[in-house]
C-alpha cells in the first residue's frame with residue numbers, strides 16, 4: 001500500500017484521515033476504481049463512519065463521484 005502525503009485540504013475519509021486532494025491525485029495517477037483507491041490511499045477502509053464522518057455515512061459515494069469526475073469512469 002502506498003500512502004500519499006497527508007494534506008491540509010478538505011477531508012474526504014474521516015475514518016482514515018484521507019483528504020479529497022489525495023484521492024484526486026490517486027485517480028489522476030490511474031487508480032480509477034473504488035478498490036484501487038482503497039489500496040492506494042486507504043480511503044474507504046475504515047469502519048467508524050457513523051461516528052467520525054460528520055455525514056454519518058461512509059465516504060464511498062464521494063469517492064465514486066470523484067472517480068467519475070476525474071477519470072471519466074462511472
Ligand code: FES
Nearest residue numbers: 013015046049059
Ligand atoms: S468515512 Fe471513509 S471509511 Fe469511514
